[in-house]
Amino acid sequence: MNRLNFYLLSLLLCLPPSFLAAQGSRKQASAGNERDDSVIYHTVERGQTIYSIAALYKVSENDIYRLNPSSRNNIREGETLKIPRNGTSNASGRTADGASVQHTIRSGETLFSLSRNYGVTPDEITAANPGLDAGTFYVGKTIRIPAPSAAPATASTGETYTIKKNETIYGLCRRFETDNETLLRVNPQLKSGLRAGMVIKVPPKKAGAAPSTPTTPVSGPTNEFDIEAMRAYRNEVNRIDVARVALLLPFLTSDKKNVPRFVEYYEGFLMAIDSLRRTGTSIDLSVYDLGDGTQKTEEVLRTDEVNAADLIIGGVTDEQIELIADYASRKGVKYVIPLSSKLEKLTSGNSFIFQVNAPKAYIAPIAAVRAASLLANYNAVFVSIGDKDEETDFVRALKAEMTKKGIPNREVGYNSRTFMNDLTGLLSTSKPNVIIPTSSSEGALAKLRPTLRALLQGKSNYRLTLFGYPEWQTYTNYTRDFSAFNTYIYAPFFAISRSASVRRFTSRYKSFYQKSMHQTYPRYAMLGFDTGMYFIGALQKHGANFEENIRQMKYNSLQMGLYYNERMSNWGGFMNQNIYIVHYNKDNTVTRE
Template sequence: MNKISTYFIIFFLAINCSAALAQNNKTTAIITNERDSNIFYHTIERGETVYSIATMYGVKVNDIYKLNPESKEGIKVGFKLIIPQLAPDAKGKSNGAANYLFHTIKAKETLYSVSRLYTVPADQIADANPGLSAETFSIGKTIRIPRNPHEEPSVEQVQTVTKDVPYTIQKKETLFRISKKFDVSSTELIKRNPSLKDGVKAGAVIYIPVKEEQKVLVSTEITDEKEVNALLSRKKDSKKLPVVNVSLLLPFMTEEAYPSSNTSRFIEYYEGFLLAVDSMRNQGCSINLSVFDTGNGTEKINDILKNPAVKEADLLIGAVQNEQIHPVAKFAEKNKIRYVIPFTSKNDDVLSNPYVFQVNTPQSYLYSKAAQAGCELFKNYNIIILKVNDPQDDKKEFIQELKTELKQKKVSYKEYTYNAETFATEIESQFVTDKPNVIIPTSGTLNALNKIKTPLVTISSNRPDYQLTLFGYPEWQTYTRDCLEEFYALNTYIYSNFYADNLSDGVKNFYQKYKTWFSKNPINTFPKYGMLGFDTGMYFFKGVWTYGSNMENNLKRTGHNSIQTGFNFERVNNWGGFINTNLFIVRYNKDFTISRIQLNEL
């Protein structure tokens, strides 16, 4: 073999080894993380997408694809992505990310060592990452480092200093007399003036230590290693607020001659919100509520944000359109006010604004949680994914998430394609008798459900030993008029981030009070906006009233027994806001009862 061929083989092997390392990025990525590196690493967490990851770091999706080509085919929880550092002069929609460097925490690193690495005061790093704590400062987590740290403030202190003042020895003075005259020990005088060991000589110049008070400027920067690392464990006091100031921003569209269906829903939200205000006042909570009509666009929003009541608020709640939400979110961040976004699930401010609480769960988080729940519920079942091929509502993303979860947990499943002519006879061949069977259709439409429900009920009735179960989607709760009996017969489970049990005392009381106050019933929609307003108000009123500025550290203790919308807020990263990841599993039992279980109760 000639020399050129040998070089070619070596070069080919080197390329393939590099490719293999790049593909297995979960275990082989080496985190260098020097302060001047132009990349860092992000560990993928549940519910994240390439878009959301790119947005939180202010980079483009294609920037991530270039460094991680395999991510075009999908990303998996626990894997690492290479992320480019944003240039300090980057322009465009960077959400302020250009003002920071991002650092991935390595083994044995501490807040003190990171502070020394970047020569940035530790308290400024902590302030830039409001979610940072002893628990979240862990290997693989990302934090942001201010590029241009501000100079630490100095405080004026009075200190006692000692100065050496020259003194000429007078005739007949002795060491004893000099020490008495200046209130200094003879030992101290000799220490500063060794010549006095040979005796006291008139006319000689010696130095007398004199104490005096001086005002000096002292830096407030914490430099002690133990004190720096203790910043991660510092606790805030939970102080009850005497009054909770709330500003509610909704599109009442007062210029409309008659409220549209959309406007009517927001009016109902406001009405449910008022019921929450009344309930909290009955519990002793004093609430000052200011209400504003946002209209369409940003014209009214800009005027609203100039109102003194808004700036003094403890809570900002509302705004519907993204063009309205963004300026409100920036205002909330600047003035350090908690901002609750109750409606949209498609807003990016939560990814970089620590004051944002997003109530409506983004689809990626919902699918991830639902897949996790499905895997846990049915890990001991014979799982059949039923391909219905309904173009109106293909749950492709959820099904893909579910398959990934099942594979990672090593739970087996089958796939079967629906055929109208043969379904009733062939589907039975997929069932087993040694364990329960669960059918998961790939569509959530009523049309798809109507295709499969009757044959499945017939089989379940004739062969109870199959123990058939159906697992489906949030919109199924709107089909109860057509499918309730079948739901009971098939022991049906659905996942949803909202559910109201009309037979529960909480829902009954809400309906009764709503009708008493407003002389009408809530609009028949899913979810019901009046209940959403009530649940949102109760949760945040209780949290802010009880824990004040320390609410974020007590979210799990903010108790409200929701009637429709549950709350389980999780911070999206160490510097961003909170997303509601609550998930209900609703079960239609064969004994004609309905149970609602939260995911963390499974």
């Protein structure tokens, strides 16, 4: 997050409602003025699916379908959906137990007006929404409003001060070395706005507040806001001398099948530690066995080493992950979930989580955007297979993207007796054709291969390309076919075995451990290496609050791409959004972009 965005978010507090309402037109919610407080109004953003929206609000997909029947077919960017509120809520949307509430920003609202309406401070709202900035505060966006905290009595210093022209709440906080919560508590009349000539009580100084400014009145928007006065907890880069990392995995477990994978992940992680130390990074690594169940997890979370950690990585079962995630949230420590591709609802509501393996339904629309861009000049033919591995989310998203971009696309059902004629009837001789089976199964490839081979060997005028799925990298018997068919697949992870970096890692691994890696997908040693290099490297370079620079963090992975562009929600954590497009070239080489 750059300084300009923080400045703009601070500016939201002092802009008149009419100005913000005008800015809100950038993304207007399509709902009418009549609002039902028993639901949340969500504006669909690019790439979102019913699956990801349900995860965001911790409801089921059927809950959304019930209130929005047309969403079963498709949803569009900018569309407004009704989302049921979780739990019993009052007219303001606050749950009966006083917990946080989700609020959809309406035209004319500002951060300051919301704080006043809900009885909380702007700082409390921004603390509850780490992803909130000027770019994400707009009409139709949903944010989390925390429960009001008990307000302790605060005495003034006995001094008074007369407000000067152009002064602001944040300029006053800086002048008096306090925070806006204390300033407003001592001077509740300021909740209605500032006016030149007002006489206020000078609040007591607060430890850790921004230092005072010169007594010259602040005169212009360039200087009148102090970033630290609003988002000190987030904008401040906490440099660390030693990266304290806790790795928690179930090494001694009854899950004998996966123990070698956990061990291999650990071995790759240690290789990352070794590589980073060679660059001068100081690392204090603590490794713990979680065993079966949650008893050991609870014990580990009470150890001094984990309590001192800057970063926690690990957990395998849902129960272990939920315990660690709750601990990370309470302690304010970054937590990486390296293996599980579930629990997206947990990640969507916990701002300290980084999930490495994204659920397939979450990455489907991201992959569809990449695929549609790649295939912009193709004639697309979808082949409906109808087996158990249908890729419904991806196919639906890709068709929508292609239609939006004007890419011709049609579908044919697979029939072994008529498939050759059915397919050629849809192929183009004037532009390249891409064949996209609707299933990721090996059986689907077995059905397509004879026909595609026959078309190639018959020297037809058709230019053919095949497009497929992450699972295809495991179908090693088809590698030569993939090259022959000029195949592309999308995949969140892919290791190019012939690349210099993979060959070097493979050699180092064998030298380190006197054995070869298990032939799994993904390779767990490479997964451990990639996560260690990325996250510990982030700690070393950007400090404990490395997420502020996450969009600028580049890492050329061995296998698992790591790309965290934005939080799942303003109050949530980060889901890995990396998608590789892998190309099996006709010369039998493989490239990854």
